[in-house]
Amino acid sequence: MALLPSLAPEKTIRIALIGNPNTGKTTLFNNLTGLRQRVGNYPGVTVARKSGLLKLRGGNVELIDLPGAYSLSAASLDERIVVDALCGQVSGMEAPDVVACVIDASNLLRNLFLASQVAELGIPMVLILNQYDVARRKNIHIDHKLLSKRLGVPVVKTVATRQKGTEEIVEAINSVLDNPSRMEVINWPEPVKEATKMLREAVGANTKNNLSETEIHRILFDADSAILDRLGNDTGEIRLHLGQARGILFKAGFNPMAAEALLQYEHLGGLIEGIVKHSGLAKTSRTESIDHLMVHRGWGLAIFVGMMYLVFLSVYTWASPFMDFIQSGIDWFQGMAGPWFAATPMLQSLMVDGVLEGVGAFLGFLPQIMILFFFIALLEDTGYMARAAFLMDKMFSWCGLNGKSFVPLLSSYACAVPGIMATRTIEDPKARLATILIAPFMSCSARLPVYVLLIGAFIEPVYGSFYAGLALFLMHFVGLAVAIPTAFVLNKFILKTRPQPFLLELPAYRVPRLRDVAWRMFQSGEEFVRRAGTIIFAITIIVWALLYFPRPATVGEEIRQNFIESQAQFQNTNPEAVQTSLAETDSDLAKRLEYLTDSAYLEQSFMGRIGKTIQPVFDPAGFDWKITVGVLASFPAREVIISTLGVIYSLGGDVDEGTGDLREVVANAKWQEGARVGTPVYTMPVVVGILVFFALCSQCGATLAVITKEAGFRWAVLSFTFMTTLAWLGAVLCYQIGIRLI
Amino acid sequence: MLKLSNLSIGIKARVKAIDAKKSVDQRLMVMGLLPGMDVKVVQVAPLGDPIAIEFQGRRVSLRRAEASGVLLESVA
Numbered sequence: 099m100a101l102l103p104s105l106a107p108e109k110t111i112r113i114a115l116i117g118n119p120n121t122g123k124t125t126l127f128n129n130l131t132g133l134r135q136r137v138g139n140y141p142g143v144t145v146a147r148k149s150g151l152l153k154l155r156g157g158n159v160e161l162i163d164l165p166g167a168y169s170l171s172a173a174s175l176d177e178r179i180v181v182d183a184l185c186g187q188v189s190g191m192e193a194p195d196v197v198a199c200v201i202d203a204s205n206l207l208r209n210l211f212l213a214s215q216v217a218e219l220g221i222p223m224v225l226i227l228n229q230y231d232v233a234r235r236k237n238i239h240i241d242h243k244l245l246s247k248r249l250g251v252p253v254v255k256t257v258a259t260r261q262k263g264t265e266e267i268v269e270a271i272n273s274v275l276d277n278p279s280r281m282e283v284i285n286w287p288e289p290v291k292e293a294t295k296m297l298r299e300a301v302g303a304n305t306k307n308n309l310s311e312t313e314i315h316r317i318l319f320d321a322d323s324a325i326l327d328r329l330g331n332d333t334g335e336i337r338l339h340l341g342q343a344r345g346i347l348f349k350a351g352f353n354p355m356a357a358e359a360l361l362q363y364e365h366l367g368g369l370i371e372g373i374v375k376h377s378g379l380a381k382t383s384r385t386e387s388i389d390h391l392m393v394h395r396g397w398g399l400a401i402f403v404g405m406m407y408l409v410f411l412s413v414y415t416w417a418s419p420f421m422d423f424i425q426s427g428i429d430w431f432q433g434m435a436g437p438w439f440a441a442t443p444m445l446q447s448l449m450v451d452g453v454l455e456g457v458g459a460f461l462g463f464l465p466q467i468m469i470l471f472f473f474i475a476l477l478e479d480t481g482y483m484a485r486a487a488f489l490m491d492k493m494f495s496w497c498g499l500n501g502k503s504f505v506p507l508l509s510s511y512a513c514a515v516p517g518i519m520a521t522r523t524i525e526d527p528k529a530r531l532a533t534i535l536i537a538p539f540m541s542c543s544a545r546l547p548v549y550v551l552l553i554g555a556f557i558e559p560v561y562g563s564f565y566a567g568l569a570l571f572l573m574h575f576v577g578l579a580v581a582i583p584t585a586f587v588l589n590k591f592i593l594k595t596r597p598q599p600f601l602l603e604l605p606a607y608r609v610p611r612l613r614d615v616a617w618r619m620f621q622s623g624e625e626f627v628r629r630a631g632t633i634i635f636a637i638t639i640i641v642w643a644l645l646y647f648p649r650p651a652t653v654g655e656e657i658r659q660n661f662i663e664s665q666a667q668f669q670n671t672n673p674e675a676v677q678t679s680l681a682e683t684d685s686d687l688a689k690r691l692e693y694l695t696d697s698a699y700l701e702q703s704f705m706g707r708i709g710k711t712i713q714p715v716f717d718p719a720g721f722d723w724k725i726t727v728g729v730l731a732s733f734p735a736r737e738v739i740i741s742t743l744g745v746i747y748s749l750g751g752d753v754d755e756g757t758g759d760l761r762e763v764v765a766n767a768k769w770q771e772g773a774r775v776g777t778p779v780y781t782m783p784v785v786v787g788i789l790v791f792f793a794l795c796s797q798c799g800a801t802l803a804v805i806t807k808e809a810g811f812r813w814a815v816l817s818f819t820f821m822t823t824l825a826w827l828g829a830v831l832c833y834q835i836g837i838r839l840i
Numbered sequence: 841m842l843k844l845s846n847l848s849i850g851i852k853a854r855v856k857a858i859d860a861k862k863s864v865d866q867r868l869m870v871m872g873l874l875p876g877m878d879v880k881v882v883q884v885a886p887l888g889d890p891i892a893i894e895f896q897g898r899r900v901s902l903r904r905a906e907a908s909g910v911l912l913e914s915v916a
């Protein structure tokens with residue numbers, strides 16, 4: 099085979115943005131790239147990483163936003179991404195050509211730690227002293243020219259929130275590209291050099307990997323280095339040498355685990371000698387006094403509950419007018435489109451019940467997502483989010499989650515879709531995954547119609563409104579009761595979570611910028627539509643097709659014939675008279691025929707047939723084929739079961755859970771065949787079974803789409819399988835125990 | 841032995857040594873908590889854990905178990 103000519107594009111220049119968390123990296127990134135950015139999902143990295151175009155003298159270069167990190171010791175996933183990205187170990191991403199390191203100007207020394215580690219990689223660097231306004235307020239002055247001279251790299255002062263210094267950054271990057279400058283690196287003492295050399299030889303002898311000096315240092319100094327994991331399974335020999343290398347340090351009087359921090363800080367302390375000047379005394383910080391109230395044992399909790407209630411309320415209630423607005427927009431389009439396609443019923447149904455319904459299905463989530471992210475941005479930018487995590491951590495840590503799971507889980511009580519997106523605020527990947535997997539168990543608002551219908555039809559008439567209310571209340575805890583042990587088991591046996599440290603900086607309180615908050619809000623909305631929208635849309639179309647096809651005209655004709663005959667008999671007239679009254683559109687009779695026809699078509703559609711075929715699976719839970727079809731058809735969204743039941747019971751698809759007709763029909767439904775023929779379908783054990791089923795099942799295409807996008811397809815499949823199995827077990831248990839008790 | 845994990849709220853103490861056995865210890869050092877520095881527990885969460893500490897003007901929250909590697913001496 100002839101070799102194809104190489105199509106390798108001209109190498110693009112890459113610039114990586116790094117820095118400690120909360121230094122203003124994101125703000126700078128937005129300033130530098132403006133709207134020319136995209137969120138990429140690098141393989142193996144589930145948290146979306148951003149990259150954007152930066153205009154330089156010589157043309158556009160790629161600016162990559164790496165996660166915030168304190169050091170290169172890959173203790174957290176974020177740090178691991180930084181190490182891998184800087185070492186060129188992320189597939190599809192070469193090592194950067196320049197590193198721009200963002201530094202919090204009021205904490206110069208501590209922020210230089212990361213820069214100093216990165217310097218050892220030998221990548222040209224630019225230092226950005228951001229939040230210079232804050233430093234000035236604290237009476238801190240930095241001689242940045244002298245700093246630049248001592249470190250050997252350009253140093254720029256910026257105030258990202260006021261766009262100050264952006265051009266200077268661009269200028270500095272330009273100059274570094276023309277004239278690569280590398281930051282002064284630490285001169286390690288002899289024993290460290292010796293240990294490094296020894297380890298390098300051991301690694302060289304035992305793997306094909308060619309590690310940089312920095313990576314060797316990571317193995318040497320870190321308590322449990324992620325680099326070792328990367329080398330593969332056969333690291334026994336290397337570990338042996340690692341012990342010896344550390345022995346060298348130990349003999350020389352260094353604690354191997356503490357040596358790096360001590361030596362680096364000593365080195366850096368010398369470097370910035372005389373560069374930072376404090377004039378006057380720093381005032382007692384505002385943060386301190388606010389914190390006193392915010393995390394106070396009593397008040398702090400009250401404020402927390404108040405804030406979280408607000409967050410919940412906003413997603414649960416404030417979003418509805420917007421959702422109603424979107425829905426009425428869709429309804430309007432459906433009303434408009436209907437007549438256009440009246441000539442071809444198939445196309446009409448595809449447009450109205452498929453396409454438009456599908457568009458509505460994902461647009462409907464936008465208000466909730468955007469409102470939630472508005473609040474999350476507020477909570478994060480003010481610095482309160484870290485405090486909230488601090489307050490709640492104990493409640494979650496025992497089952498492997500952490501305080502940051504609280505907001506996503508709370509939001510999931512309104513809707514799991516924004517809730518799962520909110521897990522992005524959890525840095526620990528396993529805690530994040532566990533939170534994603536249990537979020538759909540929270541009783542979301544889409545379950546409410548199912549609860550209301552069944553409780554209204556069966557529990558209220560029998561036990562009265564008090565118990566109906568109680569039942570509705572209790573239903574909200576069924577999922578939670580299952581979720582907590584699930585999280586526990588998940589962490590203990592499946593994710594095998596090593597307890598992750600909850601080391602969290604409590605950033606200073608800040609007044610958020612509306613621009614950043616709005617940005618975050620719109621970005622989350624846009625991302626949802628772009629990433630999950632197509633999947634949700636596709637699911638709607640597929641389910642529509644399963645419900646629509648096959649549709650032989652003969653079925654409709656037969657129904658019509660029978661209907662006319664029975665009506666004629668019933669009204670004591672001739673069939674022609676019935677036909678004329680049927681011809682009047684909108685007559686009651688025409689509606690009834692239409693509903694009967696819809697019902698007949700549904701029964702013999704693919705979905706109806708599948709439902710009938712797999713009904714035996716649900717038989718142990720006492721579900722008849724109609725409930726089974728309802729369950730299947732509600733795969734795109736739980737509440738769809740209501741309209742499906744409406745169609746099945748020939749009431750049309752416009753029924754809602756409060757409709758008396760549907761309640762009545764359901765309450766009177768009888769088995770039409772099989773062993774239970776003639777007895778009511780919806781006995782109390784069956785009703786409780788359906789309630790439990792819908793509390794636990796995974797009938798929500800949007801949730802699965804979002805899990806796919808946030809965690810991967812594998813986890814979406816697992817989530818679906820697990821929840822469906824649990825839901826089935828729950829329903830079967832309710833029924834089997836129920837029939838033995840009653 | 842006085843450890844950061846059982847330091848009372850509001851009392852200032854000096855870091856005598858850091859175990860540096862766990863990665864949390866290393867992380868604390870990277871964040872700037874080094875021997876010889878003063879540290880104070882400024883807040884305790886409602887359920888008794890985690891705690892928030894302050895050193896060098898930086899506030900950090902961590903679980904009590906994670907603070908056990910930091911050995912302290914009292915300052916007069």
Ligand SMILES: Nc1nc2c(ncn2[C@@H]2O[C@H](COP(=O)(O)OP(=O)(O)O)[C@@H](O)[C@H]2O)c(=O)[nH]1
Binds near residue numbers: 120231479608
């Ligand atoms: N006063 C001030 N605040 C800033 C500056 N840069 C960023 N911030 C604020 O610092 C907080 C953290 O910024 P962000 O960009 O999210 O930091 P990241 O965590 O490093 O990405 C936000 O509330 C910003 O508005 C600055 O130069 N001055």
